[in-house]
Amino acid sequence: MEPITIIVNVAYIISAILFIYGIRMLGKAETARQGNLVSAIGMLIAVVMTLVHQDVFDNFGMILLGIAIGGGIGYYAAQRVEMTGMPELVALFNGFGGLASLTVGWAEYQRLFETGQSSIFTSIVIFLTVLIGGVTFTGSVLAWGKLSGRFGGGDPFPGSRMLNASLLGIMLICGVMMVLFGGSTAGYALFSAVIILSLIFGYTGVMPIGGGDMPVVVSLLNSLSGLAASAAGFVIGNNVLIVAGCLVGASGLILTVIMCRAMNRTLGSVLMGGFGSTSSGSSGVEGEMKAASIEDAYYVLEAADSVIFVPGYGMAVAQAQHVVRELGEILEANGTEVRYVVHPVAGRMPGHMNVLLAEADVPYEQLVEMEDVNPTMESVDVAIVIGANDVVNPAALTDEGSPIYGMPIIKVHEARTVYALKRGRGKGFSGIVNALFFGENTRMLFGDAKGTLSELVAQFKD
Amino acid sequence: MEPTTLILLLFIFILSAFLGFELISKVPSQLHTPLMSGSNAISGITIVGALLAIIQSNDSQFAGWLGFAALILASINVVGGYMVTDRMLGMFRKKEAKKD
Structure with a gap:
């Protein structure tokens, strides 16, 4: 050497x-x-x-x-990028990483093909690199589209599982034949087929998964892009690619499992899709949503001793984090105890809400964990839910038929009064009806969260 | 590739996997997004593969161009990934500095 x-x-x-x-x-x-x-x-x-x-x-x-x-x-x-749009951007970067690995695999295949150096081993690892890289690319781009609202949410089509299973089967067959026909024109044709099929598979694999599960999908795709880089390392026989890619693959998988656990679901059930795209569960919700005016909310908040904010993706969409902090400061100056409760899977990525609240300079000590607040929820005067939905849905505790049954939630329905800020009366991103919004002590503040909060702030300033 | 080399590479792969599983077992949830973003930047290590593909393009012109495409894509992943992670974490730090 x-x-x-x-x-x-x-x-x-x-x-x-x-x-x-x-x-x-x-x-x-x-x-x-x-x-x-x-x-x-x-x-x-x-x-x-x-x-x-x-x-x-x-x-x-x-x-x-x-x-x-x-x-x-x-x-x-x-x-x-705005901090609210950051999960999408991470998904997109991730997709480029996957496509880069695919292209590296392709370049090496091309070089070996032209110089007549194909071997069984390199063919196998090139197959894996291209397969994983391709799935990562189109899967990430679709996740980016779903997160940023460019594509619809859960969009299952009949027979999607069959289609995905057969795609995977065909790819494996192409892979085996590609290895057997290594170095020949037929081998190259099969290799091209693998590229195209992997790109299609990334799309059809992520397609049936509901928008509410996108954080898990992005995390899993992050893990996959690491594995693609690691596989590319095998292709070119380079240690640093193998180690770095594999570290990302393994840690990304752990993160994915942590996120699934927070939602009380298994990775398998997420990947099978269906959740977030059906209207099953929570069928027994009765009553109606009670709208409140800004003045009502103002008087209640003014008299409150203890207020918690529960942010969700709606806060990110409305870019409301700064005005949330402003309202929090006003309430504090008014002698109210203000806390922010962030659910581990609120938003489109774990910790998404923490990043946004940090951007808005919310004091660290006012951020509290769900487990610490839940036991004392009855002493909370007002819970303000800003564009959060599933993470405060009591069906997770009571309705065994609900897809989110068993997921730990922030029990805002036990607070004395709940104000829920929501754009409209429709179901949330996940497509599940939320009994909270029909609750006895819940008042809805319909409209853009930023606008609603700004009006509240204005009321306090008058 | 020699069988001994293959075994060695597999060995490295398996050990890295176990190391990766152990590295992030206890992470506070507010760091999950930066962690995902930061590790995503690391997966841009495939940039090294792209460079090698370009360097070996004497063998094949087309492979060189593929390497060039891979280099652009991987550079987006690496530079963008590290910078957006730094921006996120910078916000956390700003707040801590204020507290002091």
């Missing part, structure tokens, strides 16, 4: 260590930001040392151009 090869591989080891420390530090509040930086340094080392290693002068212009274009787009998107 040449000395330069040894140096480069030592650098790759350092990169891998930095990635490990980076992920670990990202898991702790005090060190998270440095952790991200540490892992970015690891990436920089891996990229620079790859260029040092090789005779790059022939292609240096092309490489700089590619990094400049991609980096420029990434920089622009990351700077421009």
